[in-house]
Amino acid sequence: MHDIVFIIFQMVYALIIQEGSGGLGAFAALSTTSSTISEAVLQLLWKKLTSMEPLIYLLPHDLIQEYESSDGVLKWRFLRTPQQSDLERFQSYARRVKMICAVDGKALQSRHIHVFQTLAALHDRIRSAGSLLPYLYHIELMDKSDCLIQYLDRLLLPGLQTLILPPHMILPPDVQTLLPHLQNLVYISDAFHTSMILNSLSNCTFMHRLTLSYIQCSLMASLASLHQLISLTLIIIPGTSIMRKTSSISNHSIRMEVLNIQVEPNLHSSNVSVNIGFPAIISLLSNHHIICQGLSINIHQEYCFANLILHFFNILTSLPSVDDDDDGFLA
Numbered sequence: 001m002h003d004i005v006f007i008i009f010q011m012v013y014a015l016i017i018q019e020g021s022g023g024l025g026a027f028a029a030l031s032t033t034s035s036t037i038s039e040a041v042l043q044l045l046w047k048k049l050t051s052m053e054p055l056i057y058l059l060p061h062d063l064i065q066e067y068e069s070s071d072g073v074l075k076w077r078f079l080r081t082p083q084q085s086d087l088e089r090f091q092s093y094a095r096r097v098k099m100i101c102a103v104d105g106k107a108l109q110s111r112h113i114h115v116f117q118t119l120a121a122l123h124d125r126i127r128s129a130g131s132l133l134p135y136l137y138h139i140e141l142m143d144k145s146d147c148l149i150q151y152l153d154r155l156l157l158p159g160l161q162t163l164i165l166p167p168h169m170i171l172p173p174d175v176q177t178l179l180p181h182l183q184n185l186v187y188i189s190d191a192f193h194t195s196m197i198l199n200s201l202s203n204c205t206f207m208h209r210l211t212l213s214y215i216q217c218s219l220m221a222s223l224a225s226l227h228q229l230i231s232l233t234l235i236i237i238p239g240t241s242i243m244r245k246t247s248s249i250s251n252h253s254i255r256m257e258v259l260n261i262q263v264e265p266n267l268h269s270s271n272v273s274v275n276i277g278f279p280a281i282i283s284l285l286s287n288h289h290i291i292c293q294g295l296s297i298n299i300h301q302e303y304c305f306a307n308l309i310l311h312f313f314n315i316l317t318s319l320p321s322v323d324d325d326d327d328g329f330l331a
Helices: 002-019 024-032 035-045 084-094 110-126 147-155 191-199 217-225 278-287 306-317
Strands: 064-068 074-078 099-102 138-141 162-164 184-187 209-213 231-236 253-255 258-263 289-292 294-299
Touching (some): 002 035, 024 035, 074 110, 110 147, 184 191, 191 209, 191 217, 217 253, 231 278, 278 294, 278 306
Parallel strands (some): 099 138, 138 162, 162 184, 253 289, 258 294
8 A cells, every 4th residue: 555655646746846836845744644645755755855954853852952153153062962762753764865966055064064973973872783874875966065975984885876976076085995885976086086986996896877087098997897887977177187198908898888978178277278179089089998889979169179070080980890799889
């Protein structure tokens, strides 16, 4: 019975979100009806969070208090020492959270850090294994100063599959131990942090979709260890990506279904080089032993020159085909 009710409400919820009609208030009111309906409604309403605030508000009112600090910033403080019973309601709702998508603002603001840190410590004492959000499988952050990044080790286990981070967000030191759980990763950063990811890819046996900055040929060879890769997106940024011509690393075939290559402008430099657009892509394809079924290219307009476009397609059509069942092409 619960499964049928949940499917029906899932369709209603999707229509409300799609139309943007503001009907979520009436939908939420259903949570005060019978237990069967209430459970399905709450499961949908709590599935995706844009902020950690709703979880903090589930704590007892006599436990925490909001106050204004001397510098005029609103913060939270504990009025007494938290007890195990204080977490019961928090944990009940935390089990419903499947996704955190902070597309606007931050999932965890600095004023909530103290509360969240105490909750994490209390949770660790109560349950030595598991995470604060045990069924979380998707995290999407858009602000590189989002404090939630500091708690990834408490959130990634056991089932996180997708991690989408804003460009140049600083990764936690223990990120290497967290990557093996992921199936989808988006992370665009400098050479140092990108190399941290690349050096850990051999453990990412389930990676399906990966977006990374292209830094230099020798480091990208570790992509060959991803045998279940469906989509690979490489971001070329002038001044960050090293497109030095080298011999092809023929012993390391990089296989995927679709290869996406994007050439993005360097927002920190006003210098435009004619060698960074299509020539950069030609260099990338020449330096790697790539086998795929589809190729997608997206180049910022300031790097598009007519003569280079024609030259690129002449080279692209000359790439040898792969003589196997994949009907792909070999770069």
